[in-house]
Amino acid sequence: MNQKWFPYTVASCAAVIVFLGLSHINLLFNGIKILGKYFSPVITGLILAYVIHPLVAFFERTILSKIKKEGIKRSLAILLSFLVILLFIAVLMLALIPQLVDSVSTFISNLNGYASSLEELLNKFSASASHYNINLSGITSRINTFLSQFTQKLPTALSQIINVSAGIGQGFFNFILGSILAIYFLSGQDKLLAGTTRLLKLYIKSPTYEKMGDFWNTSNDILKRYIAGDILDGLIVGIVNWIFMIITGMSYSVLISLFVGVTNLAPTFGPIVGAIFGSFILVLVNPMHALIFLIFTIVLQTIDGYIIKPKLFGDTLGVSAVWILVTLVVGGRMFGVAGIMLAIPFAAIFNFSYQEWIQKKEAQVASKNESSKED
Known part of the structure; x- marks a missing residue:
């Protein structure tokens, strides 16, 4: 091992292994996807348990705080949490599904009329523009072709959506299994945490274990705050959008606001x-409503970005726009919708880890400079 050739050989072999790993990274991702299919109910159960746990802890601290037996308290808290979630889903479905079905059926039945009206409007706009020597015939013909193809292909697309009901049923079955596993994870949380803690302490030194605990607590706080704030923000934006559309008399207010x-x-x-989705539907019904909707959306998203979200998230997620864009692209490519949804909290976790690391390095360099000056 003391020979000169040995470290070069090890470095060369490591470089070859890294190159092979990077060149076959698609195989790694495919393997992860295959494992994800087999373990999807378990992963779903862990995610549900993580999301529901704050509600369980809330019931344990408030309503059930006088119960002394921890097992009974935890079981009742889990039962209440699931009942509250099921009640919320039931109320939401009863309130929204009839209106959504009515909106979708009305939109499909009137689609041909909407398309013809829009074509007439575009032709009139092209004719009026020709008086000013502006040729819009190419643009209007392309839009008309798109509308005619859209109206012809929509019934076929709906039949294809119906044909994937088996996949939806399988996903629903996995969700039910995940919900059952979430109940077991939540009820056995203390034992699982105690076993994991004992295992980690056997192989990790105490200072490193404490640092890992601090890192997890900070990451956990960021994730929970982001999930709760994001859901509340989406609810606020959807309700405000629905109220505006009701006041202005726009069509399909429930469908567009939910989306x-x-x-x-x-x-x-x-x-x-x-x-884009809301404007596309409204432009078929009333182009002026589509324009008003776009203007309102810009105003609403500006208020949401500069007032509502900072109030909900505070300074916990203070991440630059560049890092957010990078994590959105990479997360979306690697993990799809889940990667996009969790891009911001993971960027925030990376940001605070980097800031903590660089502060320690700067402190070490400063202490070395002071010691060298004293010498």
Whole structure:
């Protein structure tokens, strides 16, 4: 090992292994996806347990605080948490599903009329523009072709959506299994944490273990605050959008507002997708409403970005726009929708880890400079 050739050989072998790993990284991701299919109920259960745990802890601290037996307290807290979530989902479905079904059926039945009206409007606009020597015939013909193809392909697309019901059923079955596993994870939380703690302390030194604990607590606080704030922010944006559309008399207020609220959960690109979807539906019904909707969306997203979100998140997620964009692209490519949804909290975790590391390095350099000056 003391020979000169040995470290060069080890470094060369390590470089070859890294090169092979990077060149076959697609195989690694495919393997992760295959494992994810097998372990999807377990992963779903862990995620549900993590999301529901704050509600369980809230019930344990407040309503059930006088119960002395921890097992009974935890079981009742889990039961109350699931009942509250199921009640919320039931109320939401009863309130929204009838209106959504009515909106979708009305939109599909009137689609041909909407398309023809928009074509007439575009032709009139092109004719009036020709008086000023502006040729818009190419643009209007392309839009008309798109509308005719859209109206023809929509029924086929709906039939294809119906054909994937088996996949939806399988996903629902995995969700039910995940919910059952979440109940077991929550009820056995203390034992799981105690076993994990004992295992980690056997192989990790105490200072390193304490640093890992501090890192997890900070990351946990960022994730929980982001998830709760993002859901509340999407709810606020959806309700405000629905109230505005009701006041202005716009069509399909429930359908568009629900889509805007859901897409608002995804950072950066979500509001753009919601605005495009709402404008596309409204421009078929009333182009003026589409223009008003776009203006209102810009105003609402400006207020949301500069007032609502800073109030909800505070300074916990103070991450630069560059890092957010990078994590959005990389997270979306690697993990799909989940990577996009969790891009900002992971960027925040990376940001605070980097700041902590660089502060320690600066402190070490400063102490070395002071010691060298004394010498």
